[in-house]
Amino acid sequence: MIAQHAAVLVVVLPLLCAPLVALLRDARIAGAAVLIIAALDAALATLLLCQTLDGTVISYALGNWAPPIGIEYRIDLLAAAMACLLSYAATLVALFLPVSLRGTIAPGDQPRLFAAFLLCLAGLVGIVVTGDIFNVFVFLEISSLSTYVLIAMGAGADRRALTAAFDYLVLGATGATFFVIGIAFLYVVTGTLNMADLGERMATAPKRAVIVGSSFIFVGIALKAAMLPLHRWMPNAYAYAPAGIGTFLAMTATKVSIYLLIRMSDFVFDTPGEIGRVNFAALLPPIGLAMLVAGSVIAVTTKDLRRLLAYSSIANLGLMLVALGLGGIAGIAAALVNLFNHAIIKGGMFATTAAVLHRRGTTRMDALAGLSRDMPVAFGFLVLGGLALIGVPLTAGFVSKLLVVKLAFEQANWLVVGGVMLTSLITVAYVWRIVEAGMAAPAKTAPRHDLHPAFLLPVGLLGAATIGLGIWSEPMLTLAGRIAAQMIGGAP
Amino acid sequence: MYAAVAIALFMTFALALIRAIAGPSVFDRVLSLNVIGTKTILLIAVLGFATDRYDFIDIALVYAVLNLIGTVAVLRYLVGDKERS
Amino acid sequence: MTLLDILDLARLVLGDILIGIGGLTALIGAFGLVRLPDFYTRAHAAGVTDTAGAIGILVGLAVLSPDLLTAVKLIVVLIVALFASPASCHALARAAFRSGLRPSLHEDRPPPAVPGE
């Protein structure tokens, strides 16, 4: 029965457990509960992945109303893989979340924070698995609302978390409203909300309305994906959120937006046929390149490790957009490889940063002095992540960059090749700042205390994956290739 | 007749709106809010009758109650505001 | 034409007249709300006509309503309005007076500064 209903359980499990967790009084029990729930969810997601691995598309009609009358859950390989990413990220973060919260958030408040965390997970997974465009909006809001609150919880350490959360709230709500406007236009010309159905009926719809509708959806997603002119909420949000939450967001939030972009490009943004659909693919490489360069350059100048990583994330999102914009099966595959690899790399770095924050209470660059001596393991993982960001071979970052460069090479898109190469260099510069800051002599010698044990497993796993996927990239490439082929080849 | 009454109510509504926008004191605005609230209730009731959907009265009913809550909230704010300062 | 029909016609006419009066009252009150010089006179105009207009229209509609339930609901609405509108008007005037807003008693005097703005 579980196998049959895994599609819906993967969302409903965290969704319904959240109220229960919120009612718990003991922070430790709540923390353990979150870990168990996230792990169960990861198991469900894995089950889904197994079911879809052979190309099957699971269609689950909620309430047994056949789509497009009712809401449909539609899980193809991409959705299953994303669900896996989200739930695994949540599991890893849940491992150290209680520890990282200690000292900044009163134990009495923690169960509610854990509940919000579960809601955030449920919302994100919900976005990924659904096949109904309005349902996307609903779950987008669940995840967004909980995210705002989670970010604001960083106020225990730094009051700027509040303004960061507020900025994100205003932008996020505006973006969601744009998304809703887009849905309105698509709905008015097609009469349906089911994404697959929408794709089919789009072909005969009036052109202008589709263009405008798609554009607004695009802008809405762009806001959530921190695309260039709309990126300003992101560094603050990542830098001031509680460290564990920042890790989770870095691994998932913008990734889901990219997922949405890919999902929409499946039927909204693509351009086959004479009737005008809108080709946003041409927009993506310039935006992506600009993000790539600007994100990297700003990262060099920031004075806080988490902000630096956030700007680096903007650059990496740019890389994904570039890959997506290059198009074709290879482009989507490259974007996906980037997406997964970057989630792993950045997750590892943010988790390590969380560990540093836990020990040192700050992540300012000048406060990292002596890290290489006091926390050699943490420092090692930071450097490893940094190397992966640069794209040094044997790390996952290399594979993902290589795929993009290869694609651009083949299309003779020298601008992209040059841009990626150039940003690799800039990346060296900011990774270098981390290394140098960590190796600088400390003002006073701190007692040597490395990673808290709670961090060891997630950080170690992500680090191992960073290297593992850099050497044995085959599984990831195959998976991405299959997903891309399914997206382009088969019906959405 | 319904149409005439609806138009009359709407004009009332519009005039109250002018007062609400023009002010000058807060109390004028609250007063207009109140008037607008009542007029909306009546408008909805009349509209329901005009289109033969008598269920609309339910909305009017709820409206009447909520209107009161809104007014009381504003008053509490004003009174609290004054007494503190 | 049976008696029933005549009664029904009378009912309709009565209802129409009632709501017509109500609408007119409301409109007059609104003019007062806009044109009168200071808050207290405006409150007077609005307060009185608000209730009067509501009575006219709601009773008129109740007369016109096709079934009892609708009529009862309308009467409930009326009761709510009858209580709520004067009460809030009263509370409002009281709050205004306590806050220092004074009626302008002589037309030749310039209106006082308006606190609360």
Place this chain on the structure above:
Amino acid sequence: MSPHDLMLTAILLPLATALLIALTGRSPNIREAVTLAGAAGLAVTVYELIAGFDAATAQPLVIAEILPGFALMLRAEPIGLVFAGVAAGLWGLNSLYSIGYMRAEHAPRQTRFYACFALALSAAMAIAMAGTLATLFVAYEVLTLVTYPLVVHWQTEGAIAGARRYLAYLLATSLVPFLGAILWTWIAAGTLDFTPGGILDGKLGDGLLTVLLLLFAYGVGKAALMPLHGWLPAAMVAPTPVSALLHAVAVVKAGVFTLLKIAVYIFGIDVIGRGVGDVLIVIAAASVIAASVIAMTKDDLKARLAYSTVAQLAMVTLAVAIGSPLAIGAGILQLVMHAWGKITLFFGAGAIQIATHKKKLSEISGIGVKLPLLMASFLVGSLSVAGLPPFGGMWPKFLLLEAASARDLYLLVGCLGLSTLLTLGYLVPIFVTAVFRKPGEDDPHALPEGDHGHGDGPLPLLALIPPVVTAAGCVVLFVAAPAILRFVAPAIGLGALP
């Protein structure tokens, strides 16, 4: 052990040594014993590999295939074995010298020093054994990164700045032109395996090949082709054994070795010889002359040696650019001979510093009297680097002249002759100043700098033996050079020796 096991051992043994060093860091004696044992073990391993090498039966060892055609693979082949032999042989000597030097200087962080040194050797071995350009690139990057802590060893402000420059140059060149060239190659040829005869012939036009070759030449920043040589003098902030490592044992050698491998197995010697390398010839020749001239102007001994390295390495690039089997042979020999010659010179400069705390040419007048054996070996090293018989350095110069005249590049012949003269011009004065000038003839301003309370320390024996040994090596190599050439001949298609 099978050749595969030997190859893995050659890479893993220094790695294990590094681990052991890190673990035994508390007691210096054990730590240094571990280093020496590791060096000895590596020397034996590499010797076994060379002795047991058989081109016919050598099989590649695939570790992982990251992307199609982009594999991690090890393969033993003659040029790589020569490089491995040089590096492994010099590690032991350098370690001995390091022990003397570091103890004399009371250097901090010695555990990190020895551990990183061992790691650098591991990377150098991986470069030597690399079976694909991808593998080579990975090891090349690792080498850059693990040598950084060595360069920054003193961690003074100057050291940090110099080390930053070192890293910036090497990473920048490797990440943009080198990686770009590798990707271009990969996309054009579909593979990156080192294949005799090259993989690019017919895949790209000659014009593009020229561009690609230039990309490689500048991408391999470790080869220090002018004007991208700046990191080499900057890295002089490092302790002398590290300079020896950079210049002689691993780093720059890895650079020119990479160029040789690319020439032989990626482009193919013939391809370069048919005109693809002509632009590079000009650049390399200019680099030789320019660097030699700059060297003459430097007062600091190590800076002088650094520019000398730039000039000498440009000769290997030149050999690659000429693109005939003979020239490649000359390049390989230059790799070997320069290593032994230059390490002698660095040992000498370091020993002078230990013994007298002097670093500049203008300060060392007359010190040679106290250090006769050292100065003698310094002279041997100088002459060998300059290319005079009866020292090993003669062979590559001679073969290069042959190769140049075989292609009727008479201007180049003149250049090479001039470079020998210039080399003598910047190396011999060191010896002359140290031995024949009186102490009072120094620059008066420099005088009080020399002694500041330290007094002249005695030269530890461990700092004296290695230069003597390497100087002797230069002589031995004069005799052994033909054997080396014969060893690599099949790989580069060299027929009968001239």
Place this chain on the structure above:
Amino acid sequence: MSDLVGLFPYWAVIILMMTGLYIVIAQGNLVKKLIGLGIFQVSVFVLYIAIGVVDGATPPILSPGFNSYSNPLPSVLILTAIVVGVATLAVGLALAVRIRESFGTIEEEDLLPLTVPELPPEPEARP
């Protein structure tokens, strides 16, 4: 020309939406921003409802005597969206209250110098 009349409701709603959007972007007061957001959202709701209108029809509550009903789907969607809107408003207001308590102001202009990344972290005072 009749086309334009037929599109008038949409355009009126669009003007409303843009006024709301303008308030969100241009106003510096955080609470005002939220109110602007509310106007923006409510206007979108009106747009949806306008889509579902059918000439001469009645609300989609089945009842004998009617056979033409307006589209129920936009209503359903907007019911959900209204709730989402009020939820966002509540969280936003709570944030604004906390910001006021922590920074002493809710004007973007005054907050800007207090939130630059260069400042050292300052934990919020606990009551």
Place this chain on the structure above:
Amino acid sequence: METLLMIGLLAALGALAVTIAFMDDLLVVTMLSGIFSFTCCAIFVLFDAPDVAFTEACVGAGVSTVLTLAAIRLTGRREKRVGRRASAVGLIVSTICGLALVYGTLELPRFGDPLAPANQHVAPHYLNESAAEIGIPNVITSVLGSYRGYDTMGETVVVFTAALGVLMLLGGSQARPLRRGDAPARADRDVILRSIATLFVPMTLFLAPYVQFHGAYSPGGGFQAGAIFGGAMILYGLVFGIDRLNKLVPERVLKVIAALGVLTYGGTGLVTLALGHQFLDYDALSPRPSGQQIGLTAIEFGVFMTVTCVMILLFQRFASRRSEP
């Protein structure tokens, strides 16, 4: 008449929106936005969407206004005068968006066109089949609770999330309880207001179940009923003081019931799963259409619980907070 009213109401909305943009007294702005909501309600009624009007009345005029006022009490009423300056960025962005939208509307079906695709594809199914499939006259309730019941579950969770968020931001360790003597804590001394409230609160409480259970036949449903019930309690709190409200319905109880509401909704889905049907397939409970009606009742009740408690919780949290000096 309808066209005339529509034009008039839309124009009123426009005037309101512009006024709001240039007012700097937040209290006035809040009131005007309350009026904005009222006007929108009238438009919704005009546009045949009574359910939406109902909800907008509860939310826009009721809850939003009260919450905003409570927040303004804590954050200050005056806006800085910069509000009057026009912002070039704002103008440009909104103009571009507006023009884009107008461009998009040019090919749209005319307003009220029965043949528009939006009214043709899926909607007729709801209108024609729901009587047989669900068996209740209010199609909106059918779609809301059954056809798109999953969205509504999401909506309930959103409400719950908001409560959770406000509790985290203003509750728990962040609570700043009122001091004795703080103005909002005291009951209102106005006798008339108190007696009106005494009369109204119970009446409103009775109105809620009516709205709840009559939702199948007329506009209304769990959400509206919850908002009304919550509104009644808010009125109680406003008039008799927040302390008495806190005592009457303690936060702890509200939290539990709010969570229970979500669980009731989700639990209904899980029960249908356990009975071997799809998630939220009410046919599992009993054959059509009675199963559907049972399911609808259950989930509406869940929504009611959550919404009621969340509304009260939100008000309590804002109102019991000590304002800054």
